[in-house]
Amino acid sequence: MLLVGAIGVVLVSGVLWFRTEMREALPTHSDPAIIASNELYEDLCENKMGVTVHRKVTGVDGYLRHSERLFFNGEDQPPTDVARGGCTAVCLQQMLEQNFSYVEAPYNASRERSGIFFNELATATGKFRYHLIDRPDSKCQRFDRLMESNGSYQRRFAGFSDLLSQKCIVADEVEQFSAAYEMRMDTLRVAEPEYLGAKGFIDEVRRSVVERKSGEVLAMQRTFMIGIPNFRNSLAAHCAVSNEDWLEIGHVLDGSPNIRGNGDRD
Known part of the structure; x- marks a missing residue:
């Protein structure tokens, strides 16, 4: 397996853009359709992949965490699939680390895998x-x-034993979400190229932080993957930012220690 890596950080007009690329080389093939789809994938990795942070916000009470969504029929169409959602241990840890007083999230109990420990x-x-x-x-x-x-x-x-000896975390049902900001995690189908008579795929995996009222995108991460039928279980290659640069909510929004409490502030 050949991996190609590239690192870059650029600050342009106050916008931070960076990429630490981990890319697996594509299999070679003489078929023109495969060559064309490989070139599209390489262009996306070269020119679109990376993280852009337009603006950071401090003193944020909390945020809305959307369920992961698949858009295989176009971004302007209803999602093809929606994950179970919720806010498990990683999400709750980030809530405490970033001093948010709450996280809002939808949860679909019917999507819980049968037999999994809760x-x-x-x-x-x-x-x-x-x-x-x-x-x-x-x-x-x-x-x-x-x-x-x-x-x-x-x-x-483990690092919050003092806090959690006096408090605990609960999930209260609400009629409507009220957070000013939201985090979205979406997979979009970019193309479905033909590979020797079988359909493949090129997908964009996008994470973004958005101001809900205005629709302003505060930050976005874009990574890509390409699938070829009958090649390594279809997934042929992907290009993505490194774990260190992966867009997390704390890179964009930050709470304040004096608002860590019962989550009832509006």
């Missing part, structure tokens, strides 16, 4: 606000069960 505070399909409440409270029971039995919770919250 790792989600929400217990039914709906819109939820995840936030801290003071102990003692009977609503802490589900969080405490997770802390007792789920290794991911134990590892990720």
Whole structure:
């Protein structure tokens, strides 16, 4: 397997753009259609892949975390599929680390995999606000069960023992989301090239942070992957930013220690 790497950081007109590329070389082939699709994929990796941060915001109470969505019929069409959503251990850890008082998220209980050990505070399909409440409270029971039995919770919250001895995290259902900012995680079908009579794919995996009222995009990460039928289980190659540069909510939004509380502030 041949990996190609490239690193670059550029600051243009106050906009931070950077890319740390990990790219697997594409298989070679003489078929013109395959050559054309490979060239499209290489162009996307070369000119579109990377992270752009337009603006950062501090003093943010919380944010809305969208479920991951697939758009295989166009971005202007309804999603082809929507993941279960929710806010599990990684999401909740980021909430505490970035001093957000809450995270809002939809959750679809019907998408929970059968037999999987529970790792989600929400217990039914709906819109939820995840936030801290003071102990003692009977609503802490589900969080405490997770802390007792789920290794991911134990590892990720090990550094918050003092805080969590006095508070716990709960998921309260809300009628409407109220966060001013949201994080989106979408996969868009760019093309479906033919490979020797079979359909392949080129997908864009996009993460973005958006101001909900204005629609302003504060930051965006774009990575790409190409699939060829009957080649390594279809996924032939991908180009993406490194783990160190992966766009997380804390790169764009930051809370404030004095708002860490019960999540009831508007």
